[in-house]
Amino acid sequence: MAPSLRIGVVAPGTRIEPALADRIKAFATDSFLDRAPEIIFHPQCFASAGHFAGDDDTRRNAFVEYANDPSFDAIWFARGGYGACRIAEAALAQLNGASRLKTYLGYSDNGALLGGLYGRGYENVVHGPIPVDMTRAGGEGAVKRALSWLIDRAPESLELGVMFEGKNAAFNLTVFQSMLGTSLEPDLSGHVLLLEDVGEYLYRLDRALFQITSSANVRGVKGIKLGRVSDTPENDKPFGANEEEIVRYWCAKAGIAYLGRADIGHDVENKVVPFGALKR
Amino acid sequence: MAPSLRIGVVAPGTRIEPALADRIKAFATDSFLDRAPEIIFHPQCFASAGHFAGDDDTRRNAFVEYANDPSFDAIWFARGGYGACRIAEAALAQLNGASRLKTYLGYSDNGALLGGLYGRGYENVVHGPIPVDMTRAGGEGAVKRALSWLIDRAPESLELGVMFEGKNAAFNLTVFQSMLGTSLEPDLSGHVLLLEDVGEYLYRLDRALFQITSSANVRGVKGIKLGRVSDTPENDKPFGANEEEIVRYWCAKAGIAYLGRADIGHDVENKVVPFGALKR
Numbered sequence: 001m002a003p004s005l006r007i008g009v010v011a012p013g014t015r016i017e018p019a020l021a022d023r024i025k026a027f028a029t030d031s032f033l034d035r036a037p038e039i040i041f042h043p044q045c046f047a048s049a050g051h052f053a054g055d056d057d058t059r060r061n062a063f064v065e066y067a068n069d070p071s072f073d074a075i076w077f078a079r080g081g082y083g084a085c086r087i088a089e090a091a092l093a094q095l096n097g098a099s100r101l102k103t104y105l106g107y108s109d110n111g112a113l114l115g116g117l118y119g120r121g122y123e124n125v126v127h128g129p130i131p132v133d134m135t136r137a138g139g140e141g142a143v144k145r146a147l148s149w150l151i152d153r154a155p156e157s158l159e160l161g162v163m164f165e166g167k168n169a170a171f172n173l174t175v176f177q178s179m180l181g182t183s184l185e186p187d188l189s190g191h192v193l194l195l196e197d198v199g200e201y202l203y204r205l206d207r208a209l210f211q212i213t214s215s216a217n218v219r220g221v222k223g224i225k226l227g228r229v230s231d232t233p234e235n236d237k238p239f240g241a242n243e244e245e246i247v248r249y250w251c252a253k254a255g256i257a258y259l260g261r262a263d264i265g266h267d268v269e270n271k272v273v274p275f276g277a278l279k280r
Numbered sequence: 281m282a283p284s285l286r287i288g289v290v291a292p293g294t295r296i297e298p299a300l301a302d303r304i305k306a307f308a309t310d311s312f313l314d315r316a317p318e319i320i321f322h323p324q325c326f327a328s329a330g331h332f333a334g335d336d337d338t339r340r341n342a343f344v345e346y347a348n349d350p351s352f353d354a355i356w357f358a359r360g361g362y363g364a365c366r367i368a369e370a371a372l373a374q375l376n377g378a379s380r381l382k383t384y385l386g387y388s389d390n391g392a393l394l395g396g397l398y399g400r401g402y403e404n405v406v407h408g409p410i411p412v413d414m415t416r417a418g419g420e421g422a423v424k425r426a427l428s429w430l431i432d433r434a435p436e437s438l439e440l441g442v443m444f445e446g447k448n449a450a451f452n453l454t455v456f457q458s459m460l461g462t463s464l465e466p467d468l469s470g471h472v473l474l475l476e477d478v479g480e481y482l483y484r485l486d487r488a489l490f491q492i493t494s495s496a497n498v499r500g501v502k503g504i505k506l507g508r509v510s511d512t513p514e515n516d517k518p519f520g521a522n523e524e525e526i527v528r529y530w531c532a533k534a535g536i537a538y539l540g541r542a543d544i545g546h547d548v549e550n551k552v553v554p555f556g557a558l559k560r
Contacts, residue, residue, distance in 0.1 A: 014517075050520015051483055082483045085490045178487050181461045182494035203331055203362045207458050210365045214462035237294075240330015 005037035005151055007074045008066035009131060011045040012088075013109045014081030015053035016132060018046050021078075024131045024143065031144055037151055042066055045078045052083045060087035060094075063113070067091075070098040074150050079132035080108030080172075088116045088184050105146060106130050108198075108266065111175040112184050118169065118275040119186030127170035127194075127264065128157070128272035142268040149272045153279075159194070159263045159271035161225065162278060170194035170227070170264055170273035177208040180215050186275075189220040192259060194273055195247075196227030198266035202239035205229065206246050213254035223257030228265025285317035285431055287354045288346035289411060291325040292368075293389045294361030295333035296412060298326050301358075304411045304423065311424055317431055322346055325358045332363045340367040340374075343393070347371075350378040354430050359412035360388030360452075368392045368464055372400060385426060386410050388478075388546065391455040392464050398449065398555040399466030407450035407474075407544065408437070408552035422548040429552045433559075439474070439543045439551035441505065442558060450474035450507070450544055450553035457488040460495050466555075469500040472539060474553055475527075476507025478546035482519035485509065486526050493534035503537035508545025 009021070021041040029036045044062035047054030054062070067075055077084075091113070103124035104117055110130070118125040128149060129142035136142065148154035155163070162168045169188055171179075173195040179185045195212075197205060212218055229243040241249065244261070251258040263271045289301070301321040309316045324342035327334030334342070347355055357364075371393070383404035384397055390410070398405040408429060409422035416422065428434035435443070442448045449468055451459075453475040459465045475492075477485060492498055509523040521529065524541070531538040543551045 051515070051517055052520070082487060085487060178457075178491045180491065182491060207362060207365060211458045211460065211462060235331070237331055240332070 004035065005073045006071055007037050007039045007076050007150060008069065008072040009039060009041045009045060009076045009078050010059070010062045010066050011053035011078040012059055012063055012113055013053065013083035014051065014079060015048050016045050016078045020131060020134060021045065024134055027134065027140060027143060028147055032147065032151060035151060037147065039076075041078070056086050059083065060091045063087065063091050064094045067099040067102070068094075068096045070101070072102055074103040074105060076146070076150070077106030077110040077113070077130050079130055080106070080110055082109050084109050084112035085178065085184065088112045092116050092120060103150060105150060107170070107270065108172050109175055111171040112179055114275065115171065115176070115179050115186050116184040119184065123276070125275040126272060127275070129270050133268060133270070136268050138268040142270055145272060157272040159273045161192070161262060162273050165192045165222070167191040167277050168194060168273055169275050170196070170262070173197040173205060173212070174200055174208055177211055180211060180217075185217065188217055191221050192223055192225055193218065193221045194225045194227055194262040194264055196262070196265045197229045199231045199233065200229070201233055201235050202241070202243065202246060203235065205243060206239070209246060209250040213250040213256055219254055219256060221256065223259035224251055225259045225262035227262040228267060230266055284315070285353045286351055287317050287319045287356050287430060288349065288352040289319060289321045289325060289356045289358050290339070290342045290346050291333035291358040292339055292343055292393055293333065293363035294331065294359060295328050296325050296358045300411060300414060301325065304414055307414065307420060307423060308427055312427065312431060315431060317427065319356075321358070333358075336366050339363065340371045343367065343371050344374045347379040347382070348376045350381070352382055354383040354385060356426070356430070357386030357390040357393070357410050359410055360386070360390055362389050364389050364392040365458065365464065368396045372396050383430060385430060387450070387550065388452050389455055391451045392459060394555065395451065395456070395459050395466050396464040399464065403556070405555040406552060407555070409550050413548060413550070416548050418548040422550055425552060437552040439553045441472070441542060442553050445472045445502070447471040447557050448474060448553055449555050450476070450542070453477040453485060453492070454480055454488055457491055460491060460497075465497060468497055471501050472503055472505055473498065473501045474505045474507055474542040474544055476542070476545045477509050479511045479513065480509070481513055481515050482521070482523065482526065483515065485523060486519070489526060489530040493530040493536055499534055499536060501536065503539035504531055505539045505542035507542040508547060510546055
């Protein structure tokens with residue numbers, strides 16, 4: 001029998017409850033039986049320091065420890081929330097050769113680390129569901145999709161469009177905006193760039209897209225696809241355009257191809273998008 | 281008798297009510313008597329198209345018309361709100377020689393235009409109160425401060441610190457973030473950079489400062505001063521640091537001098553900050 005996959009979980013942003021870790025482990029055992037992965041939640045996932053799952057040193061050390069540990073096959077980010085950008089540069093500078101051999105899976109705020117890893121040549125950087133998605137109604141499907149990708153590279157976990165594109169990258173739109181011009185921004189030339197968002201006023205998406213589509217790097221992409229934009233707050237006045245019209249507007253202004261919708265978002269239907277070229 | 285100053289008002293972002301224009305004109309007459317400026321509100325200020333004070337063409341044309349009109353001594357932005365970045369690049373490309381001879385006064389969302397003008401060598405670009413500030417309790421003081429600067433270059437209108445610095449620039453922190461890497465970002469080497477904000481969660485300020493302090497341009501400033509950060513919403517968990525601690529954190533990480541507080545903000549105490557070197 002092949003040894004089971006070992007997945008290390010860390011929380012670069014905000015914390016989770018220990019009960020969620022137990023639930024994820026039990027679900028993985030029930031769902032995958034003899035192929036169930038061993039999922040080890042770093043105690044840092046449950047730490048707390050103000051907004052964060054432990055202070056910067058605690059979060060950075062946990063990520064570096066697990067990323068550098070050759071016994072782990074994958075690093076799974078427990079949740080987003082905010083905080084990865086505070087530790088990413090220093091953490092990436094401490095990674096060793098073993099860190100390059102594993103898969104990194106997350107989304108939302110985790111994009112700061114995913115982008116930084118991909119920009120540094122890591123070959124298995126993946127945008128997709130994370131443990132906290134279990135707390136959504138119907139979250140089991142999202143978590144199973146993520147685990148099926150980690151265990152089997154299951155094609156049915158994939159965002160369908162990525163199978164037909166050369167190179168892809170996926171981000172939360174607002175997180176991606178904040179990475180522009182920083183050392184975490186990867187070269188996206190020739191990529192299809194998939195962007196999703198949650199909880200942002202449309203005027204904020206519009207402003208973020210001004211910056212995003214002004215970027216020479218982004219102007220070199222093959223095109224932009226728009227994932228789901230959910231939980232948009234009502235402003236005091238209607239914006240006058242929906243999220244797709246906003247993306248079309250800025251893409252047209254900047255001469256970037258708009259390639260339609262993508263099947264990603266802050267929801268249980270969020271599909272898996274491996275960064276770069278799909279490895280068969 | 282010297283001819284009175286002529287001030288043209290346009291709204292690059294959101295609209296104002298005609299009653300506010302009347303109130304501003306009456307206040308200027310009462311306050312400055314025979315030295316009262318002539319304040320002409322472009323009809324575009326009252327236009328409406330979704331979120332904006334008229335569509336992009338309407339707003340851009342109004343700004344360009346008044347900026348290029350040699351009969352105006354100053355352009356005053358009616359309010360912020362959001363929208364300047366949508367028209368700034370195209371508008372700036374249409375400006376003539378007469379536009380360079382006048383003063384531009386605004387703040388908040390207007391920063392996109394102020395930054396673009398300053399970056400293109402305009403000599404009288406000013407961060408300070410605008411007509412909509414009249415709607416705040418005690419707003420007369422803010423409006424009078426702005427007009428006193430336009431009419432008399434009154435030293436008492438100034439943010440005190442700028443009198444002792446070589447070069448200054450002031451922005452809303454979130455608006456400034458969105459300008460990084462775009463054609464609206466001016467060269468700030470050697471400047472004191474004054475930043476203020478309103479209505480942002482602390483984690484958003486933190487994330488914006490990650491991007492701001494990662495910028496090579498910003499790393500070339502003399503230092504950063506922090507204006508007031510007001511109306512910060514409560515998050516589901518306390519951030520664990522206040523706004524000044526956040527700025528100190530990122531400045532320290534990036535090797536940027538933190539120079540203390542600045543007397544600017546989204547309030548009636550907002551003082552005037554001319555961009556660049558103070559002209560005596």
